[in-house]
Amino acid sequence: MTVRTRILLFAAVTVGLVAVLSGALYSLATRGRSSTEQVFAMQERNTLYGKLTGDAVWVPHELLEAHGRGQEPWALLEAGQRRAEEDFAHLRELASREGRPEALSEDLALIELARRAYLDWMAHLEARVRQAGTGGGERALHESIDAFRAEVMPHLDKAWALNRERLAWRKSVRLEVLRASQVFSVTVPLVALGLVSALAATVLFTLRRSSLELLRGAARIGRGDFTTELPVKGRDEYASLARAFNRMMAELRDTVREKERLAKAEAEASEREMRRYNILLEETVRQRTTELEEANAQLLFADRLATVGQLAAGVGHEINNPLAFILGNLSYAREELERMQGAPSPLEREELLAALSEAHEGAERVKLLVQDLKMLARADDAVSGPVDLEAVLRSASKMAAHEVRQRARVVMRTEGTPRAHGNAARLCQVFLNLIINAAHAIAPGHVEQNEIRLVTRRGPDSRVLVEVGDTGCGIPSENLEHIFRPFFTTKPAGVGSGLGLSVCHRIITMHGGDITVESQPGRGTTFRISLPVHLAGAAPESGVMVA
Structure with a gap:
């Protein structure tokens, strides 16, 4: 395998591994954020179901107090109906975020049944208050609560229970996904780093050994030692360069011997013979110059490959830094979700979203590093x-x-x-x-x-x-x-x-x-x-x- 092939293989493996890791981490961060938002929506639905159940007590109280003061309860009743409509509209909006069509249709049907029963109960609530009169407030309150339990509560309980069941299931599934993601995020980068390090070490060892041999041979040639023979090992670029140097030295030795022979024969050879030998010598020099230029071109490319190999360790270090805080943020999100039992506070919600956003930013940094590496490692x-x-x-x-x-x-x-x-x-x-x-x-x-x-x-x-x-x-x-x-x-x-x-x-x-x-x-x-x-x-x- 040539040095060029090794370098290109190393670059391809590095770019491929980093691209796979970047895509996987970006997908995990996106899925984690989406899952967190769905959990928040389901917890908010539980809160709304509790609020609607609590309204069954304080709405009749307000109507009885207004009736006792001689006020018309229509304004209070309309305000209560408007709040109920807004709560049920919010429930439908939260249910639409679930993402599964079969679950959405069932949720919307239960919410609609609960809404109709709730509004019917409120429509009869004002009549019950009027019939109770001034002294029957306690009886009207109990009748209203009993009517709510009989007419509305079954629908709310069914929708509430279904939402709690799905929330528990989604939490358990997402926690398992986060655990698997954490194992993936630790194991795969370590394997990738080991593979890249092994490839880099192999390439650097080969380049360093061949470069030292070429430098020693070039130094001897620079001192005028034309008997130098560089060792030829394998069929890579350095072996081709060594063969070119050896051919050049052999031709130079032949040229020197030929010049010595011409010098000895100068007195005896005719002018025509001398001209012929000069033409032959010039042609030989042109050929050797062409071979030397080819050898120089290979040296230029070898220097470029050596630069890529020299940067290999630094690239591994630069990839490791964003991976470290991506893993930290994913671990923090998983621990916070395991710890939560109810709806999170706004501060906790913001902290979780911030952690997932930072993980996304780290994946983007890894992608940019790959783009910079491709500029130097691309085909020449x-x-x-x-x-x-x-x-x-x-x-x-x-x-x-x-x-x-x-x-x-x-x-x-x-x-x-x-x-x-x-x-x-x-x-x-x-x-x-x-x-x-x-x-x-x-x-x-x-x-x-x-x-x-x-x-x-x-x-x-x-x-x-x-x-x-x-x-x-x-x-x-x-x-x-x-x-x-x-x-x-x-x-x-x-x-x-x-x-x-x-x-x-x-x-x-x-x-x-x-x-x-x-x-x-x-x-x-x-x-x-x-x-x-x-x-x-x-x-x-x-x-x-x-x-």
């Missing part, structure tokens, strides 16, 4: 077009957040910047390398005293300028002229490959731009990048950005 296309530099810088800074967080603050100023012409994935690779280098130049532990600046602005002659600056240790002046040279690095062995800035320089050059650097030891470094502005109406270009 060569299409150039308009590029939103603000979005690219923001994605690169978020992907490098794990490296930056303990070292410095990121300050970004990008208002009013036109779109550049280029390839978003390639430019994201450039800015990500520069941000990580800036973070490594700052010692951890003093975040508030250090910053990494990302600034874009319009430049002269249809150009857009980008600055990546830091307050780190800076670069010594004797190293400034070498930093864009391949394999040049001041980092310890195994930490830097010396290809990052060389890759950045090559990508910016292929975009028709340029990159410069200013640095003062102890005060920081600033990289300035100039890119062409995208012109309106320009068609996308394919095949221009080959590296």
